[in-house]
Amino acid sequence: MRTLDLGEPVPVPKNVPWFPTDVDAWSVRWVVLRLIEQTARHAGHADIVREAIDGATAFPLIAAAEGWPASPWITPWEPASAAMA
DSSP states (O other): OOOOOTTOEEEOOSSOTTSOSSOSEEEHHHHHHHHHHHHHHHHHTTHHHHHHHHOOOHHHHHHHHHTOOOBTTBOOOOOHHHHHO
16 A cells, blocks of 8 residues: 655746745655645635636736736736737
């Protein structure tokens, strides 16, 4: 029988702007709970349906709402009609 150590460290990806730079690893427990939380939050906000309709995902939407400049790793979302104008 296989077991899973919920305390096992999961390395935090480096050079990703939305991940903390002061943390080397999260526990498996933290990652699993975060996945459950994010799935519940996004499904609860009907993001799955909206993403299927307009194709926008969370980070490009946040970038657009907060006025972030475009960068190599993220382009703020624009409506299809504005992008073609």
